[in-house]
Amino acid sequence: xVQLVESGGDxxxxxGSLRLSCAASGFxxxxxxxxxxxxxxxxxxxxxxxxxxxxxxxxxxxxxxxxFTISRDNSKNTLFLQMSSLRVEDxxxxxxxxxxxxxxxxxxxxxxxx
Amino acid sequence: SYxxxxxxxxxxxxxxxxxxxxxxxxxxxxxxxxxxxxSGQAPVLVIYDDSKRPSGIPERFSGSSSGTMATLxxxxxxxxxxxxxxxxxxxxxxxxRGVFGAGTRVTVL
Numbered sequence: 001x002v003q004l005v006e007s008g009g010d011x012x013x014x015x016g017s018l019r020l021s022c023a024a025s026g027f028x029x030x031x032x033x034x035x036x037x038x039x040x041x042x043x044x045x046x047x048x049x050x051x052x053x054x055x056x057x058x059x060x061x062x063x064x065x066x067x068f069t070i071s072r073d074n075s076k077n078t079l080f081l082q083m084s085s086l087r088v089e090d091x092x093x094x095x096x097x098x099x100x101x102x103x104x105x106x107x108x109x110x111x112x113x114x
Numbered sequence: 115s116y117x118x119x120x121x122x123x124x125x126x127x128x129x130x131x132x133x134x135x136x137x138x139x140x141x142x143x144x145x146x147x148x149x150x151x152x153s154g155q156a157p158v159l160v161i162y163d164d165s166k167r168p169s170g171i172p173e174r175f176s177g178s179s180s181g182t183m184a185t186l187x188x189x190x191x192x193x194x195x196x197x198x199x200x201x202x203x204x205x206x207x208x209x210x211r212g213v214f215g216a217g218t219r220v221t222v223l
Binding site: 046102106 | 157209
């Protein structure tokens with residue numbers, strides 16, 4: 001069964017850092033680009049960042065560029081999102097999604113608040 | 115920055131046809147994708163590459179694209195199709211950034 005499971009969400013103060021993980025199973029992880037998508041409370045979906053299957057190319061939304069870093073460990077079938085200089089407006093459920101966003105995890109919640 | 119524009123809401127009676135539009139300047143060159151998100155759940159892909167349906171998605175869901183507008187059609191909408199629907203694509207500038215429309219709330223009653 002194809003599965004993505006996010007973890008690492010937490011309550012963090014503004015200016016803090018957090019690392020999200022996404023464990024993949026049931027498919028050849030290294031063959032697929034992976035994406036992080038977030039959804040603020042009662043808001044729509046927002047594309048955050050993407051990485052190619054090899055990890056050689058990464059892409060970021062303007063809202064997170066310079067603060068977030070996407071990476072992957074293909075030997076461990078895991079995707080990461082390192083988040084720093086967190087802001088209140090980064091509060092959201094963070095989803096990882098694979099390929100053409102045809103596989104999604106259930107999400108992990110990040111709350112940035114003092 | 116690139117934007118995709120959707121209507122905020124669409125309302126239909128059970129058995130009727132619901133149409134959701136998505137407009138974007140790059141859609142003549144880039145595929146549109148459609149996602150269904152029910153309350154409290156993760157999104158589900160219902161249409162990819164403008165008009166293709168993933169396995170397991172009912173035939174009543176179809177997609178089309180012409181010029182700068184993509185359309186998701188639900189033929190014979192059911193109460194269970196009530197959800198938020200998002201279109202997704204990338205811009206044509208070569209920066210490989212994705213973008214979602216703001217979403218359309220479909221009500222079937």
